[in-house]
Amino acid sequence: MSEIKLYSTLTKTIETFKPIKTGEVGVYSCGPTVYNFAHIGNLRAYVFADTLRRMFEFNNYKVNQVINITDVGHLSSDADEGEDKLEKGAKREHKTVWEIAEFYTNAFKADLLALNIEIPEKMPKATDNIDEMIEIVKVLETKGFTYSAGGNIYFDTAKFPNYYNLQGAKPKDQDLSARVELDQNKKHPTDFVLWFTQHKYGEHAMLWDSPWGKGFPGWHIECSAMATKYLGEHFDIHTGGIDHISVHHTNEIAQSEGAFGHKWVNCWMHNNFVNVKDGEKMAKSSDNFLRLQTLIDADYDPLDYRYYLLGGHYRSVMNFSYEALDGARNARNRLKNMLSGLKNEVAEGKDPILRSELRRAQQEADVNDKYFQLFTEKINDDLNTPEALAVLWSMLGDKVLLPESKIELTKKFDDVLGLKLLDNETDAIPEKVTGLAQKRQxxxxxxxxxxxxxxxxxxxxxxxxxxxREDRYELKKK
Ligand SMILES: [Zn+2]
Structure with a gap:
């Protein structure tokens, strides 16, 4: 196997991956705040994390992956201002915050399954890990990283050296000053709340006892607590969308390394956005809120969207359009059709001449190996999925390879791509389609x-x- 190379946001270079524990990798991926459905742009983060996971499994690593569920404490702005997102969802839908959290957690898991994302080893909920958060805040307090103001406990970012390392440079003062206008309790604009006991939007439905009074945790501390609980005080990889770099992940590093006194995560990896046509970032607050279900209702297979995402490198911006999604659907259908043709050829035992020729057999084995190496190289090169897909296409079009070798290689490649290319066509046909076909019969x-x-x-x-056919029919994707 070739070396695994990954781009690190912290060092801004491609680094050769070296696991902390031989043959194992620990990965933490920031999960959703469960107050609404995920938009398709959010889901890119999980297809990316899943591809990373599958790449490690392909390289025979044991993966320990954590995706958390944020069910408390994430305010409308990542920098601790505004209303709690869960409370907002509860008001909107006239439900309790707990009902909102449960409903949207299930909706998120359904999206993961539809996209053929492997369910991670752990999916902890923030509300189940309040004690762990309080423990870290206590350590930070003892070490002098915190101050209390207006009833809340803040992290004092001026006390943490290298606070801006992840973002590369300190942002302009005017960008930072916008934050402090909203919260006069902060000593510095970048300081953030670790524990709230006072909240300007009134009564909070979720409250826990703490050494600082009844309250609830800040969003950033949740990830530090859950990642450390399941992966330890020093682990391999932390992932998220690039929108998490400047506030959420910068704060996670400050509070974790402040508390533990050493490096927390070896490699930080971030995926880019999916834009809609007008070039705007796709956000839930704007009208262009596309859910996976929107695509399913328009008769796309969720895996068409997965194929579309893999067609771009995770660090590149993608511009979503239905034309591009159609292209992905056609490509995936063509692959599936080619493979079902190959399966038929194998079943019919074609190609007796090739099989009997020894020289040809040797050549075939070499070609087989060449494609396997090429695919490995591409996927181990910072998850170069567009080129890995290109290897799959050229392998399937190869004139020397036998149909059974093509099927075997596709199986291995698809373990990484997760496109269900070898599933039986009948499994993938929507009910609406089979219903119409039966009516026609x-x-x-x-x-x-x-x-x-x-x-x-x-x-x-x-x-x-x-x-x-004589007394039956067959459905084929066009
Ligand atoms: Zn997080």
């Missing part, structure tokens, strides 16, 4: 040809071709 039996033609057209509009 009945129409044919009744010799109602105009109805049958109408249904054939409807199926065609949904991207399916119907092939009539």
């Amino acid at each position: 009945v129409a044919r039996q009744n010799k109602d040809w105009s109805e049958s033609d109408k249904l054939r057209e409807e199926l065609a509009n949904l991207g399916y071709e119907i092939l009539d």
Whole structure:
């Protein structure tokens, strides 16, 4: 296996990955705040983290991955201002915060499954880990990193050297001063709340006892506590969207390294945004809020979206459009069709001449090995999924490789890509489509040809071709 190379946001270079424990890797990925559905831009972070996970598994690593669920304490701004997102969701939907959290946690998990994202080893909830958060705040207090103001406990960022390391440079003063206007208790604009007992938006529904009074944790401390609980005080990789670099992850590093007194995470990795057509960042607050379900309702397979994402490098901005998604759907369908053709060839035992030629067999083995090496190289090179996909395409188009080798290699590649390329076509056909096909079969039996033609057209509009056999039919994705 070739070396694994990953881009580190902290050092801004591609680094050769060296695990803390041989053969194992610990990865923490910031999870969702469960107050609404995820938009498709959010989901890129989890497809990226899943590809990272699958790449390590492909390289025979034992992966220990944590994705947390933020069900308390994340205010509308990442810098601790505004209303609590969960409380806001509860008001909007006339439910309790607990009901909101449960509903949207389940919706998030359903999205992960639909995108064929492997469920991580641990998915802890912030509200189950309040004691761990309080412990870290206590240590920070003992070490002199905190101050109390207006009833809240703040982290004093001036006390932490290298506070701006992750972002590379200190932001302009005017960008920072916007924050302090909203919270006069802060000594410095970058200081952040570790524990709230006072909240200007009134009563908070979720409250816990603490040495500083009844209250609730700040958002940043949650990730430090949950990551450390499951991965230890020093672990391999922390991931998230690039929007987390300047505040959330900068603060996670400050409070964790402040408390532990040593390096916390070896490699910080960040995925870029998915933009909609007008070039705006896709955010839930704006109207262009696209959910995975929006795509499913438009008859896309969630894995078409996964293919679309893999077509771009995780560090590049992607500009989402339905035309691009159509391109991804067609490409994935073509791959699936090619593979089902190959499966038929294997079943029919074609190609006897090739099999009997020894010289040819040796050549075949070499070519097989070449594609495997090439794919490994690409995926181990900072997850170069666009080029890894290109290797898959050229491998399937190769003239020397036998159909069974192509299928075997696809299996291995798809363990990393997660596109379910070898699943039986019938598994992937939506119910709506099979329903229409059955209706058409009945129409044919009744010799109602105009109805049958109408249904054939409807199926065609949904991207399916119907092939009539003697007494049955076959559906094929176009
Ligand atoms: Zn986080």
